[in-house]
Amino acid sequence: MITATLGKNTTVSHSGRQVSSGQPVFQTKDLNLWYGEGQALTNINLNINENEVTAIIGPSGCGKSTYIKTLNRMVELVPTVRTSGEILYRGNNILHKDFKVEDLRTKVGMVFQKPNPFPKSIYENIAYGPKIHGIRNKRILDEIVEQSLRGAAIWDEVKDRLHQNAYGLSGGQQQRLCIARCLAIEPDVILMDEPTSALDPISTLKVEELVQELKKDFSIIIVTHNMQQAARISDKTAFFLNGEVVEFAETGKIFSNPADKRTEDYITGRFG
Numbered sequence: 001m002i003t004a005t006l007g008k009n010t011t012v013s014h015s016g017r018q019v020s021s022g023q024p025v026f027q028t029k030d031l032n033l034w035y036g037e038g039q040a041l042t043n044i045n046l047n048i049n050e051n052e053v054t055a056i057i058g059p060s061g062c063g064k065s066t067y068i069k070t071l072n073r074m075v076e077l078v079p080t081v082r083t084s085g086e087i088l089y090r091g092n093n094i095l096h097k098d099f100k101v102e103d104l105r106t107k108v109g110m111v112f113q114k115p116n117p118f119p120k121s122i123y124e125n126i127a128y129g130p131k132i133h134g135i136r137n138k139r140i141l142d143e144i145v146e147q148s149l150r151g152a153a154i155w156d157e158v159k160d161r162l163h164q165n166a167y168g169l170s171g172g173q174q175q176r177l178c179i180a181r182c183l184a185i186e187p188d189v190i191l192m193d194e195p196t197s198a199l200d201p202i203s204t205l206k207v208e209e210l211v212q213e214l215k216k217d218f219s220i221i222i223v224t225h226n227m228q229q230a231a232r233i234s235d236k237t238a239f240f241l242n243g244e245v246v247e248f249a250e251t252g253k254i255f256s257n258p259a260d261k262r263t264e265d266y267i268t269g270r271f272g
């Protein structure tokens with residue numbers, strides 16, 4: 001049964017979970033990851049707190065995407081991947097052989113660099129996930145579609161064209177539609193892999209404002225190459241380099257008083 005009401009000035013109760021800031025949602029402990037013989041992540045230790053925006057920054061190839069795709073185990077789509085260590089999602093090790101990946105997919109949504117709507121109507125893009133989860137009642141589906149689109153700040157722009165193809169939307173609208181599609185499955189965590197890198201500045205601003213709004217109800221992890229963006233919207237920032245976490249701290253500290261020289265060199269544009 002749908003218990004969540006999404007969007008501004010509304011509350012979300014994820015399956016009875018109490019929403020309280022500061023609790024770890026993901027705890028990564030001594031995570032190592034290899035693609036075949038090549039090690040892409042080395043001894044990662046990171047706590048991701050709920051109701052926070054955590055930014056992952058670092059130069060190309062340092063393992064940012066690999067790390068967030070490990071959090072929903074999407075990285076396993078690459079057959080040569082091996083891991084060691086633990087990732088606890090709300091206390092359960094998602095890398096344990098008995099952990100059911102399907103349970104994770106309903107809790108951890110993902111938004112990609114390029115908007116990737118289905119070649120279906122705007123309505124069907126949102127209703128698709130809930131239908132897969134067995135919701136058939138049209139009134140409930142209508143409500144989920146509206147609340148998800150409102151939650152992603154795109155309802156007013158699409159409410160009169162819900163049955164038109166999503167490909168007719170602009171890139172920025174498609175990205176917010178993809179965020180709405182993510183909200184429709186009532187996730188706990190939203191992973192965003194460079195969600196604005198294909199967008200114009202105005203659409204980027206809208207997505208950034210949306211992220212700020214969404215963190216009241218969700219935990220958000222965002223990979224970004226844009227350091228101003230990380231500084232603007234995140235609470236914590238992790239700086240990755242060569243598959244390791246060099247520094248993880250409050251975003252204000254990372255950008256004003258980094259502890260590690262390599263962080264300082266990166267954020268001041270000396271490399272990367």
Ligand SMILES: Nc1ncnc2c1ncn2[C@@H]1O[C@H](COP(=O)(O)OP(=O)(O)OP(=O)(O)O)[C@@H](O)[C@H]1O
Pocket residue numbers: 035038040058059060061062063064065066067078
């Ligand atoms: N499918 C794969 N098979 C083998 N190696 C891979 C694969 N995907 C990524 N890698 C390697 O793992 C390392 C980390 O890549 P990853 O894509 O996670 O970096 P990134 O920091 O997200 O880079 P970018 O900012 O360019 O997207 C790189 O050395 C990359 O070549």
